[in-house]
Amino acid sequence: xxxxxxxxxxxxxxxRANQALVExxxxxxxxxxxxxxxxxxxxxxxxxxxxxxxxxxxxxxxxVALDTGRVLEGDLRPSSDTPTHLELYRAFACGGIAHSHSxxxxxxxxxxxPIPCLGTTHADYFRGDVPVTRPLTExxxxxxxxRHTGLVIVETFRSGGVSAEAVPGVLVANHGxxxxxxxxxxxxxxxxxxxxxxxxxxxxxxxxAGAVPPAPYLVDKHFDRKHGTAAYYGQSRRxxx
Amino acid sequence: xxxxxxxxxxxxxxxRANQALVExxxxxxxxxxxxxxxxxxxxxxxxxxxxxxxxxxxxxxxxVALDTGRVLEGDLRPSSDTPTHLELYRAFACGGIAHSHSxxxxxxxxxxxPIPCLGTTHADYFRGDVPVTRPLTExxxxxxxxRHTGLVIVETFRSGGVSAEAVPGVLVANHGxxxxxxxxxxxxxxxxxxxxxxxxxxxxxxxxAGAVPPAPYLVDKHFDRKHGTAAYYGQSRRxxx
Amino acid sequence: xxxxxxxxxxxxxxxRANQALVExxxxxxxxxxxxxxxxxxxxxxxxxxxxxxxxxxxxxxxxVALDTGRVLEGDLRPSSDTPTHLELYRAFACGGIAHSHSxxxxxxxxxxxPIPCLGTTHADYFRGDVPVTRPLTExxxxxxxxRHTGLVIVETFRSGGVSAEAVPGVLVANHGxxxxxxxxxxxxxxxxxxxxxxxxxxxxxxxxAGAVPPAPYLVDKHFDRKHGTAAYYGQSRRxxx
Amino acid sequence: xxxxxxxxxxxxxxxRANQALVExxxxxxxxxxxxxxxxxxxxxxxxxxxxxxxxxxxxxxxxVALDTGRVLEGDLRPSSDTPTHLELYRAFACGGIAHSHSxxxxxxxxxxxPIPCLGTTHADYFRGDVPVTRPLTExxxxxxxxRHTGLVIVETFRSGGVSAEAVPGVLVANHGxxxxxxxxxxxxxxxxxxxxxxxxxxxxxxxxAGAVPPAPYLVDKHFDRKHGTAAYYGQSRRxxx
Numbered sequence: 001x002x003x004x005x006x007x008x009x010x011x012x013x014x015x016r017a018n019q020a021l022v023e024x025x026x027x028x029x030x031x032x033x034x035x036x037x038x039x040x041x042x043x044x045x046x047x048x049x050x051x052x053x054x055x056x057x058x059x060x061x062x063x064v065a066l067d068t069g070r071v072l073e074g075d076l077r078p079s080s081d082t083p084t085h086l087e088l089y090r091a092f093a094c095g096g097i098a099h100s101h102s103x104x105x106x107x108x109x110x111x112x113x114p115i116p117c118l119g120t121t122h123a124d125y126f127r128g129d130v131p132v133t134r135p136l137t138e139x140x141x142x143x144x145x146x147r148h149t150g151l152v153i154v155e156t157f158r159s160g161g162v163s164a165e166a167v168p169g170v171l172v173a174n175h176g177x178x179x180x181x182x183x184x185x186x187x188x189x190x191x192x193x194x195x196x197x198x199x200x201x202x203x204x205x206x207x208x209a210g211a212v213p214p215a216p217y218l219v220d221k222h223f224d225r226k227h228g229t230a231a232y233y234g235q236s237r238r239x240x241x
Numbered sequence: 242x243x244x245x246x247x248x249x250x251x252x253x254x255x256x257r258a259n260q261a262l263v264e265x266x267x268x269x270x271x272x273x274x275x276x277x278x279x280x281x282x283x284x285x286x287x288x289x290x291x292x293x294x295x296x297x298x299x300x301x302x303x304x305v306a307l308d309t310g311r312v313l314e315g316d317l318r319p320s321s322d323t324p325t326h327l328e329l330y331r332a333f334a335c336g337g338i339a340h341s342h343s344x345x346x347x348x349x350x351x352x353x354x355p356i357p358c359l360g361t362t363h364a365d366y367f368r369g370d371v372p373v374t375r376p377l378t379e380x381x382x383x384x385x386x387x388r389h390t391g392l393v394i395v396e397t398f399r400s401g402g403v404s405a406e407a408v409p410g411v412l413v414a415n416h417g418x419x420x421x422x423x424x425x426x427x428x429x430x431x432x433x434x435x436x437x438x439x440x441x442x443x444x445x446x447x448x449x450a451g452a453v454p455p456a457p458y459l460v461d462k463h464f465d466r467k468h469g470t471a472a473y474y475g476q477s478r479r480x481x482x
Numbered sequence: 483x484x485x486x487x488x489x490x491x492x493x494x495x496x497x498r499a500n501q502a503l504v505e506x507x508x509x510x511x512x513x514x515x516x517x518x519x520x521x522x523x524x525x526x527x528x529x530x531x532x533x534x535x536x537x538x539x540x541x542x543x544x545x546v547a548l549d550t551g552r553v554l555e556g557d558l559r560p561s562s563d564t565p566t567h568l569e570l571y572r573a574f575a576c577g578g579i580a581h582s583h584s585x586x587x588x589x590x591x592x593x594x595x596p597i598p599c600l601g602t603t604h605a606d607y608f609r610g611d612v613p614v615t616r617p618l619t620e621x622x623x624x625x626x627x628x629r630h631t632g633l634v635i636v637e638t639f640r641s642g643g644v645s646a647e648a649v650p651g652v653l654v655a656n657h658g659x660x661x662x663x664x665x666x667x668x669x670x671x672x673x674x675x676x677x678x679x680x681x682x683x684x685x686x687x688x689x690x691a692g693a694v695p696p697a698p699y700l701v702d703k704h705f706d707r708k709h710g711t712a713a714y715y716g717q718s719r720r721x722x723x
Numbered sequence: 724x725x726x727x728x729x730x731x732x733x734x735x736x737x738x739r740a741n742q743a744l745v746e747x748x749x750x751x752x753x754x755x756x757x758x759x760x761x762x763x764x765x766x767x768x769x770x771x772x773x774x775x776x777x778x779x780x781x782x783x784x785x786x787v788a789l790d791t792g793r794v795l796e797g798d799l800r801p802s803s804d805t806p807t808h809l810e811l812y813r814a815f816a817c818g819g820i821a822h823s824h825s826x827x828x829x830x831x832x833x834x835x836x837p838i839p840c841l842g843t844t845h846a847d848y849f850r851g852d853v854p855v856t857r858p859l860t861e862x863x864x865x866x867x868x869x870r871h872t873g874l875v876i877v878e879t880f881r882s883g884g885v886s887a888e889a890v891p892g893v894l895v896a897n898h899g900x901x902x903x904x905x906x907x908x909x910x911x912x913x914x915x916x917x918x919x920x921x922x923x924x925x926x927x928x929x930x931x932a933g934a935v936p937p938a939p940y941l942v943d944k945h946f947d948r949k950h951g952t953a954a955y956y957g958q959s960r961r962x963x964x
Binding site: 442 | 510511512530531532533558559562583585586588589590592593620655657684687688
Binding site for chain 4: 029049077104110113145173205206
């Protein structure tokens with residue numbers, strides 16, 4: 001398929017995912033953005049910067065080259081967070097990325113605390129705590145700030161030995177959450193679930209400031225019954241019972 | 242009536258009750274499920290696993306045998322929590338069961354705290370605290386996890402001397418609430434009320450961490466004016482004043 | 483006007499006010515009730531007990547005699563809280579009464595704490611703290627419970643030297659709020675405002691457990707600019723500027 | 724343009740901004756008001772006092788002279804907070820002002836705490852903490868209360884060395900928030916954002932009572948990428964990438 005045809009379909013999917021982010025109630029004003037990658041075409045498509053959500057159409061979505069980070073088409077600026085998305089696509093095997101400033105997840109980011117895995121709802125989606133990055137240095141902020149945001153996310157997973165597939169989300173210190181998944185819509189689903197988990201974790205810590213995670217075999221059980229090789233949650237692809 | 246006719250009506254009621262669970266705002270993504278039993282037909286009907294709520298029709302509801310726990314018809318997998326429902330139908334004299342991951346009730350489950358009975362709103366529905374189960378052992382989780390979840394609920398009521406009729410709900414440790422009632426729609430009503438009670442209990446404990454239950458005669462008064470043999474809440478069946 | 487004509491109009495107003503209570507989001511299930519009095523006709527009209535709100539029509543509203551407390555017409559039971567309303571109409575010069583189990587006000591009632599007057603939003607409606615009753619004794623609960631609920635509210639205002647006109651609401655310990663006003667709709671407005679004040683007071687105490695009321699001259703200023711003899715909030719009845 | 728023509732357009736904009744304040748969910752009952760100024764015409768236009776929002780039309784908006792504070796037209800009383808708006812227009816170079824009693828911002832006002840700048844969401848709109856005024860004295864309250872409210876806001880910015888352009892909002896002690904901006908609709912946007920920031924700050928302090936602001940270079944980075952002379956957030960006016 002030609003680059004044009006591929007990006008037309010991708011723009012539609014990215015536009016729909018951005019609308020889904022808004023409909024999920026995770027967005028305030030023009031904050032937040034969703035992107036999706038087409039690795040064979042060497043590009044990703046992302047929301048433009050600072051355009052009101054209700055004015056957005058698929059044609060507004062901005063294609064960006066995976067190798068250079070340059071805009072490939074049109075005269076709209078991509079989201080100011082574009083270099084962050086770029087570094088995540090380079091480091092992680094994901095197909096879509098979502099960013100929001102949803103209140104409970106942002107509160108954990110501002111308190112510089114991971115979202116602790118305190119139950120099976122969490123373990124159904126994230127195998128363990130959702131980590132928080134270290135604060136960026138002054139040098140990282142004054143030069144190429146958004147690229148350094150992506151790099152510190154990658155560093156958090158690599159230095160912490162955390163798998164970006166088993167934990168498809170992160171909190172950027174004093175900023176907010178990024179989530180990802182195999183495609184843009186799943187990245188948005190993870191953004192919704194992360195906010196729900198942050199809400200329930202916050203309520204749990206309010207009831208018991210010393211609440212501790214359940215045993216690891218409960219966490220593994222729930223993650224694996226949905227995502228493991230012997231998963232039995234949902235309908236199997238063969239249609240069997 | 243033939244098994245087919247009976248399950249057609251039951252599937253409709255279970256489908257409506259699952260939709261009511263969603264409309265109550267207690268559900269996130271595809272979490273949660275409702276079932277109802279037909280004891281004379283020896284079966285119960287439950288939501289299929291992992292199908293988006295907006296795609297569900299009565300025909301998707303899955304009939305399961307009360308004796309064997311096997312699916313009786315169709316090629317959809319029942320909810321992964323089906324063995325939990327089965328054990329509850331075997332142990333408790335209820336007609337419907339609902340399960341959700343509603344945030345406040347789940348927070349109490351994650352903090353492994355009962356929902357304390359702190360007022361008359363609670364006592365109108367539950368005569369005393371809503372208990373929380375002990376955590377499952379590694380053996381109970383690795384083999385027949387969902388069946389053991391049902392068994393630990395039954396154990397909680399039996400060992401604690403709690404009546405499943407007077408307290409039609411429970412918190413599974415680090416998981417979430419199950420509620421039940423004479424039929425599926427009442428089980429969903431109890432899920433809504435339980436979440437409201439968990440919310441108000443959480444706010445109360447925020448105002449006074451040492452808040453204590455009211456005197457037992459106030460709890461009994463409210464439960465009995467609605468549910469006792471001399472109940473006078475609501476309209477009497479004879480239509481008298 | 484004949485008693486019939488008077489109660490027809492009153493039933494409509496009470497029905498509308500009960501619907502307004504539901505639309506305000508203060509009601510869960512069939513909890514809550516609103517009434518209004520016609521002192522010249524010697525009766526008040528109140529919601530029936532335990533009927534789902536969506537089925538209610540003006541004809542369902544139940545007229546009750548102010549002197550005997552007896553139902554005057556029809557075969558529906560009035561709200562189980564009817565004797566509470568009766569005692570309040572006997573003691574206070576109000577025209578309408580509302581009762582809800584709204585979460586924040588109920589949390590203060592369960593914590594047995596007054597809602598403290600912490601700012602001008604509160605002082606615009608209530609001149610000082612909204613008091614909480616003492617718990618009822620076993621004797622008061624086992625015999626004529628709902629009448630004693632009304633009597634303990636009256637006792638709270640009389641023994642505390644609080645004016646029911648300056649503070650048109652109360653918390654019944656371990657139960658929930660009652661509010662009143664010149665008519666049924668204003669009683670519902672006071673129920674909405676009380677819940678908002680309880681929410682903001684709860685948030686304030688979360689930020690500063692030792693938060694103190696503002697100086698009394700600020701409270702008086704706000705109450706009096708709306709309700710005093712020299713009130714200048716809103717449009718004057720003469721239409722002047 | 725004649726004064727009549729100018730105020731017609733301004734009344735429409737102010738009416739729309741008042742409706743936007745209600746649609747944002749920041750208003751309870753008839754609380755809150757929005758105004759906008761036309762400095763060349765020497766007047767501002769503001770909501771009338773105590774009229775239900777659903778009855779308001781552009782013709783109800785009240786024009787007030789910037790020099791005398793007098794109503795210029797019509798027989799409706801302007802908002803009781805009009806003298807506060809007047810002092811803010813005299814002191815600050817803003818085009819519109821909004822006032823609400825939104826719950827989280829009001830809670831900070833009642834706790835007499837600034838809303839701390841704890842992250843980039845805050846820094847995108849407000850360069851640093853949103854300050855709280857000192858309480859007014861008895862003299863300031865008993866005479867020209869609303870004018871003194873405006874004066875103490877101005878004093879807070881001047882004595883604290885805070886720029887009203889970099890921090891377009893304030894909390895009045897024990898009262899609530901005022902926000903402003905280049906026009907009425909932006910003032911309302913700032914009211915919405917301020918409430919969101921107060922919510923997230925409140926949640927953050929709940930997770931960590933000692934949460935501290937991020938480094939000043941992160942705050943400056945975010946404020947300046949949106950508002951500085953080298954801003955690169957949103958679409959540039961030249962249409963470039």
